[in-house]
Amino acid sequence: MTSMAGMAGFWQKLMGGGANSSDATSRRVPNVAGAVPAAPLAGLGVDMHSHLLPGLDDGAATLAHSLDLLRELRALGFHKLIMTPHVMGDFYKNTPEGIRAALSELREAAAEAGLADVALDCAAEYYLDEWLGRKLAAGTELLTFGGERRYLLFETSYLNEPFNLNTIIFELQAAGYQPVLAHPERYTYFYGRFDDLVRLRQQHGVLFQINLNSLAGYYSPAARHVAEKLIDAGYVDLVGTDAHHLRHTAALAQQTVKTAYLRKLLALPLLNASL
Ligand SMILES: [Fe+2]
Helix, strand or coil, X not given: CCCHHHHHHHHHHHCCCCHHHHHHHHHCCCCCCCCCCCCCCCCCCEECCECCCCCCCCCCCCHHHHHHHHHHHHHHCCCEEEECCEEECCCECCCHHHHHHHHHHHXXXXXXXXXXXXXXXXXXXXXXXXXXXXXXXHCCCCCCEXXXXXXXXXXXXXXXXXXXXXXXXHHHHHCCCEEEEECHHHCHHHCCCHHHHHHHHHCCCCEEEEEHHHHHCCCCHHHHHHHHHHHHHCCCCEEECCECCXXXXXXXXXXXXXXXXXXXXXXXXXXXXXX
């Protein structure tokens, strides 16, 4: 049995580095908060993408980590978190039952810790793989958010475009789901192909969710560039923290909230407040 740390390491490699590869970036984050107002993300209010649920993926490993992250997101101004653990056939075979059990555990711990003023809910971040295709074909329950709008958050490999991307999108829609592509700015296979990326939203009806830390260049300069282009074009529907660990929340608090593009992003007709 592979350890959770080992799986996380492999996951990072598979996904082309990912958040942990930017440790160098987070070390450059200054320790001074600067002239940032209290609760700078209160206007957004709802975060719909994070990995706070304990022990399910490469996010919070323990309940204590979950509570640390919850405190940080609360201080940033969020009053509701829809937490979205990875679901991936090879590594994170999370089920709706397991995810809901972790949610109950965290809700209870948050109430005991005096953090009950943040509403906690769950969905999932589905990796587009064969496992998802099989679940879809079998009509197995997939976790969504947004009530009857049935928003389904999904991601793909960062490096390779899935051969069946459009087919799966169509099948999700045919099954009554509204696909939401997590962090479209992070897929390197779309770099230099902005029109192809945009076609997913404009022609195939996929909603786009940007990661807040992309605005600070946390993941890469290229991801920041694509995020800014999407914001300039108004092709952003939802915004998430994708918080896995305290380096993410530190970057949010110390870098992202100071970016010029954050104001531009928050001026778009985002769906977050409606969740
Ligand atoms: Fe994520």
